Amino acid sequence: MAKIILIVEDEANLADALHDKLTREGFNILKAKNGEEGLATAFTRHPDLILLDILMPKMDGLTVLKKLREDAWGKLVQVIIFTNYAEAEKISEALSNKVTDYLVKADWDIDAIAKKIKEKLQ
Amino acid sequence: MKRPETKQPKQYDPKRLFTLVAVSIFVVEFGIMLIFQYLFHPIPPLENLLDASSLVIITYPILFSYFFKPMMAEMATRKTAERELLFRMYELKDSAVALENEKMQLAKVKAEDEAMLDNIADGVIAVDSRGKIVLINRAAQTMLQCGSEESLGKKWAEVLLREDKEGKPLPPGHGAIAKALSDGTVTNSPGVYIRKDKVKFPVFRTVSPVILNGETIGAINVFRDITKEDEIDRSKSEFVSLVSHQLRTPTTAISWFSKMLLNQEVGEVNSEQKRYLQNIYDGNKRMIELIGSLLDVSRIELGTFPINPEVVSLPDVCNNVIAELKSQIEAKKITIAPKYQPALPKILADPKLIYIIFQNLLTNAVSYSHPKGKIEVGVSIKRDKDEDYYQISVKDTGIGISTTEKDQIFTKLFRTDSAKVMISEGMGLGLHIVKSILARTGGVIWFESEENKGSTFYVKLPLGGMKQQEKGKPPVVEISQQKSA
Numbered sequence: 001m002a003k004i005i006l007i008v009e010d011e012a013n014l015a016d017a018l019h020d021k022l023t024r025e026g027f028n029i030l031k032a033k034n035g036e037e038g039l040a041t042a043f044t045r046h047p048d049l050i051l052l053d054i055l056m057p058k059m060d061g062l063t064v065l066k067k068l069r070e071d072a073w074g075k076l077v078q079v080i081i082f083t084n085y086a087e088a089e090k091i092s093e094a095l096s097n098k099v100t101d102y103l104v105k106a107d108w109d110i111d112a113i114a115k116k117i118k119e120k121l122q
Numbered sequence: 123m124k125r126p127e128t129k130q131p132k133q134y135d136p137k138r139l140f141t142l143v144a145v146s147i148f149v150v151e152f153g154i155m156l157i158f159q160y161l162f163h164p165i166p167p168l169e170n171l172l173d174a175s176s177l178v179i180i181t182y183p184i185l186f187s188y189f190f191k192p193m194m195a196e197m198a199t200r201k202t203a204e205r206e207l208l209f210r211m212y213e214l215k216d217s218a219v220a221l222e223n224e225k226m227q228l229a230k231v232k233a234e235d236e237a238m239l240d241n242i243a244d245g246v247i248a249v250d251s252r253g254k255i256v257l258i259n260r261a262a263q264t265m266l267q268c269g270s271e272e273s274l275g276k277k278w279a280e281v282l283l284r285e286d287k288e289g290k291p292l293p294p295g296h297g298a299i300a301k302a303l304s305d306g307t308v309t310n311s312p313g314v315y316i317r318k319d320k321v322k323f324p325v326f327r328t329v330s331p332v333i334l335n336g337e338t339i340g341a342i343n344v345f346r347d348i349t350k351e352d353e354i355d356r357s358k359s360e361f362v363s364l365v366s367h368q369l370r371t372p373t374t375a376i377s378w379f380s381k382m383l384l385n386q387e388v389g390e391v392n393s394e395q396k397r398y399l400q401n402i403y404d405g406n407k408r409m410i411e412l413i414g415s416l417l418d419v420s421r422i423e424l425g426t427f428p429i430n431p432e433v434v435s436l437p438d439v440c441n442n443v444i445a446e447l448k449s450q451i452e453a454k455k456i457t458i459a460p461k462y463q464p465a466l467p468k469i470l471a472d473p474k475l476i477y478i479i480f481q482n483l484l485t486n487a488v489s490y491s492h493p494k495g496k497i498e499v500g501v502s503i504k505r506d507k508d509e510d511y512y513q514i515s516v517k518d519t520g521i522g523i524s525t526t527e528k529d530q531i532f533t534k535l536f537r538t539d540s541a542k543v544m545i546s547e548g549m550g551l552g553l554h555i556v557k558s559i560l561a562r563t564g565g566v567i568w569f570e571s572e573e574n575k576g577s578t579f580y581v582k583l584p585l586g587g588m589k590q591q592e593k594g595k596p597p598v599v600e601i602s603q604q605k606s607a
Binding site for chain 1: 367370371373374375377378379381382385387388410413414
């Protein structure tokens, strides 16, 4: 069965690009426009990987992550914090978790992102 | 007989007294004799008269020299002395008046000076050689909320509460005034002072020693509140940061979509289309890099980047950067010769910052070299006085820097004319970023260069490496000068 990836991203065009690319790579894609929606979808659909943006309305990415990790299933799910927000020190606490990763969108080629995701879901 | 010249006008000379008495007796006797003669012999006998006159004639010189003359001399002396005294009195009076005038004049000048000092809008605090406050002008009193009576005579550390770069209160004995008093250091940099009510405010201060006849007799601190300037700086930096973040979203979108088109993921692409798409992709990539630099600069200015030291191998980072520049190096047929000191110990430093340092220096060296140029890179440990330190050097045979432009090389957004000719793009931020990083981590950067011959840039890093720092204050650029000559 194809792995499920949840993309939590408020910028529609970026979410679309990722959706298209990752679908072509053979994944099932779920999209959420904000943190609240993202958290709900994560708990109902239990994706294999979550791409999590930080700066979002309604609930920001770091809050989502915190709530996610409070859940028994959520504690173990792979998350890639996926952002253009460069204040790494705010993210460092989240990174102390071995199932959490961090990418700056602007610095990553879409091919490299796809490659990384495939590695993680090996 | 001794000549009576002793200046004792009031004392009665016994000889004189005797003479006086003798003479008076004689005169009286003579007088009586005359009267008797007159009474009993109407016509005074000539002999008696002769006797009398001869007596007078004989005694007159004696009288004169022993009585009259000294008396007159004494009167003369006394008169002279009195005149002398009077003269001196007048002189003294004149002097007193002149002195009084001088005093008034001095008091006036002093009052004017004090009024000037008092009304200087900057705070002025002067201390004596032991560090006790001798002057605190009105502006300083207002800024520190401390009156003159309560501050004069106290050690400055009790009145002037300061913080160091990390926000910890500075203990007395450290700080700019201590340095000025101990070895004549002039400090010209921002700082943080604390008011009496514990409110902190940022200042810019100039502290210098006061030297009189080669001796340090005190120090003087002129400071001003830069809260306004800081706020302006801060909002500028925050603006840049905000805009940069916003710019990243569309540039990310362009990058991803144009790449997928290039990959032919949504249909075939002919060679012309590929070429155009590649241009779009490349142009966008450059934009992303520039935005990244802008963000770096604004974070450096705000001091918001943390320093997380790890064990880093300087040669490894250097090699990585060289590998990244491989395509440019090969295109220009540049020879690059790294020379690393054997068995160089690893440094405790933030790898990202080390990377930025190498990246900027090497990119500049490659970009501004002529084709077939040579670049030498060195990493070693050097010794200066008693201190060991890491030294990184990057030497190129490129366009070099002219003498007129040397002073501005580390200025934000500065690019030399010859650099602009060689490469039209580029923002002039790289060296500013490196310098700011080094300022925050205790390193130094300097260079040697000759126009059209090439440049050598040197970076010095402390042996202890970089210290762990949270979001810090903006880097303080200290311009410290040792006492000259």
